[in-house]
Amino acid sequence: MKMATEKIFVGIDNQRIELTGAAKEAYLAQKELDLVEEQRIAAKLQEKADARAAVLERLGLTEEEARLLLA
Secondary structure (H helix, E strand, C coil), X not given: CHHHHCCEEEEEXXXXXXXXXXXXXXXXXXXXXXXXXXXXXXXXXXXXXXXHHXXXXXXXXXXXXXXXXXX
């Protein structure tokens, strides 16, 4: 894994500090959790957009027409 050998630095009180050991492992684990959460949110947003598009298609409305009706 490239991330395991990559140097990671953080800024604390205007100092540049390299993460190592448990701190680096915790950072990488959190980064992975953040990526999974970002993907989950993106999938949920896409699902919502797809559902909206399906409803509009069933109703025979364009996006603009739906906005005008809901305004």
